[in-house]
Amino acid sequence: MKHLLVPAALAAVAAAAPASAQSASEKINMVIAYSADECPVAQPGEVVVCEILVEEERYRIPSNLRYSTNPANQSLARQVDQIKYVGDFGAMSCNPAGAGGFTGCTQKFIEAAYKDKAEAEGVRFGQLIEKARAERLSTIDTEAAAEQERVEMIEREYMQRLERERAAEVPGEGAPPPPPK
Known part of the structure; x- marks a missing residue:
């Protein structure tokens, strides 16, 4: 039983300490900031409480007003x-x-x-899929033209090689016949 009273007494003293240390002349400045740089510096006789929120919350309706059930x-x-x-x-x-x-x-x-x-969520996914499809189709013409150019170049090289081979002398064809034995 004694062990339970000691922590309770310490908690009561700790809770009363800030109230007794605060004088009537101290000013309390409560600020909501979105970075530590925006927090003001405390002046003598002033207590600054600075709550730092995430940047995404800056332009949103505060959460205590966002979910109000008031008609x-x-x-x-x-x-x-x-x-x-x-x-x-x-x-x-x-x-x-x-x-x-x-x-x-x-x-x-x-x-x-x-x-x-x-x-429905599917509508949003459908819009995202349509956007991705449009982006892909916007590059398909340039990719197809580049692929067509590459194929035509390979075909030209192949035709030139065939013409060189046709124009070249076939081994053994232009040589005189071997002497009879």
Whole structure:
């Protein structure tokens, strides 16, 4: 039991030390910076607390505001989507109330399917694949022309070698016949 009280007492003294060391005249300056160079130097009688964030976060909405569930922070498009079907009944409404309410269900399913398809990860991959394909096709004409030139050069060399061989004398053909024995 004594062993548990000693660490608790030390923790209480350590927590009280900064509060007692801080005087009423000290100024606390809390700064958010994106590199250590941006942190200001503390002046006498001032405490500077500098939080360094990663550079990618510089122009983003702060994380405490980014995931707010407050209805006031919803986009107008989302608000319109939510009230789009309020009081919607009858034909093309996908509502069990009213005549022909079932007729709009298919349309809702189709709209939801197209929305899912447009936001799917495969769409992004499809765009990346299309971009890579366009880059590859942009160089294919120059590569094909270079390959065609190389093949034609090999063919010319081959034809010249054949003509030289045809024009050359065949061994034993132009020599006089050997004397009879």
